[in-house]
Amino acid sequence: MAVLLAALALLPGARLPRTGPLPEPKPETATESPSVQPEKKPETEAVPEAKPELKPDTPPQASDIPTPEPKPKPSETSATPSAEKFGPPPPPLEDQKPPSPAEQTLEEQHLTIEPESDADHAECVKELQSLGVVFRETPRIDDGNGCGIDKPIIVSQALPGITLKPEATLRCPTALALAQWMKGSVIPAASVALPANGGITTINQASAYICRLRNSAETGKISEHARGNAIDIGSFSFNKGEPVEVRSRREDSTLTGAFQRTVSAAGCLYFTTVLDPESDAAHETHFHLDVIERKGGYRYCH
Template sequence: MRQAGIILLCSLLASGATLPRHGPVPVEKPENSSEPIPAPKPDGPTDNGSSATGKMESGRDLPPGWKDDALDAMPPAIVEIEKEDPTAYASCLDALRTLGASFTEAARIDDGQGCGIDKPIEVTEILPGVSLKPQGTMRCETALALARWIRETAAPAAKAAFGPDTAIATLNQASSYVCRLRNNGTTGKISEHARGNAIDIASFGLKDGKTIDIQPRDEDGTLNGAFQRAITATACLYFTTVLDPGSDAAHETHLHFDVIDRKNGYRYCR
C-alpha cells in the first residue's frame, strides 16, 4: 500500500499537477484588477478598539461598515458606582460608633467613570484620641478595618516597641478617596482609592511627639523597623491588599491598605 502511494505521488509530480496545500492560502491579486489586496486580519485589538473577531474591547458587535469616526462619536461607557447594602452599611456604622470613631455621613459622590462612593463617611478620629490627619473620606468598611487594625494590633505594637506608656495620637494619611487610576497612572485600572476602598498611611504620630515615618525598613534593625514590619504583617488580617515600601517604587513612603473584594477571600499582601 505504501509503495503504491509513492508511485502515485511521483506520477502526479511528473505530470505537473499542483498538490493540495495545508494552512491559509495567500490572496493573489487578479490580473488587470484595480481592487486592492485585502489586508490580513490582526490577531489582537486594533487601534480603534476593535478586534479580529469583529467586536470591540467591550464585547459589543461591530456593525457592517464600521469606521473609526463612528467609534469616536460613541459616548463613553458608563461605569456604575457600587451600591452599598443598606443592612451591611447600618451594621458597619454601628460597629464604628462602638469603637469610638468620630465621623460624619456625607452626600453620595459620583465623579464619573466609576469614581465615587455610594455612602461615604468623613473620618476625623479613627479611635478615641487617634486623629486621622487630614480627615479622610472613605467607605465605612474601609474605616472599620482601619479602626480595628489600630486598636487590636498597631496600638499594642507601639507599646511593645516604645514602652507601656506609648500611645498613637495621630495617623497621618497620604490618600483616602481620590478619583484616579492605580499608582496615578495615565492608563490601566481604576484605583481602589477612587471607590473609597483604600487608605494610605504615611506616618504615625505618638503621644510623646515622636513621629514614625513609613520608609523601606526590611533591613532596619531598630525598634522603628521592627514596629513597621509588625504592623504591616498584621494588617493582612484586616485588609485584602497590603502594600509596603518593599512592594515597588510607588509605595516607598507609605503603606497602602484596601478592602477590595476578591474571590474566595484571597488577600494580596507584600
C-alpha cells in the first residue's frame, strides 16, 4: 500500500518527451517512386489476342495468303454433271437432236434390205402356183440405200388369162395378195357390175418395184415400192368396151362407180394399205396397194 501511495505522488511531475522516435528510412527500392501507385486495370473477360492489322503499304506475309487449289485437268472433267449427284443429263437441244426420216434423204437414212425366210418364200411360191399365177424368179436386187428385194419374182399374169401390163417385179407376198384380191373380189364384182364387158383381160399397173421415197419426195420415209411390197393399179381392161380407169368416183352413181368403190373397199381384206383417188392428190389416178407389216395387224385403208 505504501508503494502505491509513493507512485501516485510521483505522477504529477512526470512529463512526455518532446519528440517521439524517428522512423527508419525505407529500403532503396521503395524510395524511387514513393508517390506513384501502379494503376489497377479493371477486371474484364478474357478475349483472344487480336491479330495485328496490316498497314496499307505493308505487303502481306506469305503465310497469310491462301494457296489456291490446282485446276483439274481436262481429262479429269466431264461435259455434264455426274448423274449420281445431279440426276440424268438434260435432254439435248432441238438443234442437237438427230433428224427424223421426214427430214432425211434416202442416202442419209442408211437403210438395208429386209431378209426373207427361205421357208416362207417357198410356201408363198407354192400358193402362187396353185392359183395359176405366171411368174419367174430372179436374182436378188440391191440398188443401195435399202432399195431392193431379197427374193424377187417377176409376174406376167396375175391370174390365168389376166395379163399384168407391164410385167411387175415384186416380192412374192405382194403378188399373192394381188392374185387373191382379183380372184376373191375384183372378178366377181366385175361380173355383177359390168357383165356386158365380157370379163377382165388386163391389169394396167402404174408402178411396181422402184427405188424411191414415198410419193417420190426428196426427203421422208422409204416407199414400199422400193422394197417390192407395193403395186399401183391404173385401170382394168375388158374383152369388150372401154377400160375402167381408176379416178375419183365418189359421186359416180353408175355401176362402174359402184364397181370401183367395191373393189377399193375389198382391197383391205388382202392388203394392209389401200389408197384410192379419194385419199389424197398423190393417188388421184390409181390404187396404191401394199403389204407392209404393222404392229397389231393394223391396216390403213382410205
